[in-house]
Amino acid sequence: EDQVTQSPEALRLQEGESSSLNCSYTVSGLRGLFWYRQDPGKGPEFLFTLYSAGEEKEKERLKATLTKKESFLHITAPKPEDSATYLCAVSNGATNKLIFGTGTLLAVQP
Amino acid sequence: KAGVTQTPRYLIKTRGQQVTLSCSPISGHRSVSWYQQTPGQGLQFLFEYFSETQRNKGNFPGRFSGRQFSNSRSEMNVSTLELGDSALYLCASSSGTGLTDTQYFGPGTRLTVL
Numbered sequence: 274e275d276q277v278t279q280s281p282e283a284l285r286l287q288e289g290e291s292s293s294l295n296c297s298y299t300v301s302g303l304r305g306l307f308w309y310r311q312d313p314g315k316g317p318e319f320l321f322t323l324y325s326a327g328e329e330k331e332k333e334r335l336k337a338t339l340t341k342k343e344s345f346l347h348i349t350a351p352k353p354e355d356s357a358t359y360l361c362a363v364s365n366g367a368t369n370k371l372i373f374g375t376g377t378l379l380a381v382q383p
Numbered sequence: 384k385a386g387v388t389q390t391p392r393y394l395i396k397t398r399g400q401q402v403t404l405s406c407s408p409i410s411g412h413r414s415v416s417w418y419q420q421t422p423g424q425g426l427q428f429l430f431e432y433f434s435e436t437q438r439n440k441g442n443f444p445g446r447f448s449g450r451q452f453s454n455s456r457s458e459m460n461v462s463t464l465e466l467g468d469s470a471l472y473l474c475a476s477s478s479g480t481g482l483t484d485t486q487y488f489g490p491g492t493r494l495t496v497l
């Protein structure tokens with residue numbers, strides 16, 4: 274069964290303290306891995322799509338990487354406005370259905 | 384380009400009632416997917432519509448149904464509401480032309496069942 278596990282469940286950082294979020298997956302034929310950011314009471318906001326092992330993508334203070342078993346979302350010198358829940362999802366390509374992890378709640382303190 | 388819109392944003396219903404939620408996708412997108420988000424289960428796939436046809440379905444009871452119109456707008460219906468149906472219902476749109484399309488989410492409809 275396709276499955277996504279994210280860790281840690283919650284992470285508290287000081288402003289400027291870099292860290293990484295983990296997304297490990299088991300999927301029958303990965304077609305795409307997606308990272309989203311979700312603020313309280315809002316819908317998920319798209320960040321990155323990764324398609325194959327070794328691929329990396331960057332956007333401002335965020336960098337996503339992908340291996341054959343997991344993905345990392347690296348946050349460099351975070352700011353309080355980076356506080357949100359970060360969701361990881363995979364597509365196995367058989368359908369357009371996304372399988373989501375339970376997310377990592379990130380809090381960045383000034 | 385305007386994003387995905389969902390109406391209403393908030394709903395309060397009582398057990399046994401039925402409810403209809405609406406979703407307008409990004410212009411040009413033909414695929415609309417629906418997800419249920421709860422604190423306990425996270426985001427779970429309900430179904431996907433493409434060109435007015437249900438293309439995929441998740442593991443939800445038949446009380447949950449949907450449809451898509453010729454302009455790609457979609458509606459989701461939940462009949463005989465139960466307390467456990469309280470959740471954030473999210474709609475996502477994509478071009479629908481590939482199996483690795485990025486899905487863009489709307490703001491959601493918060494349903495509370497009393």
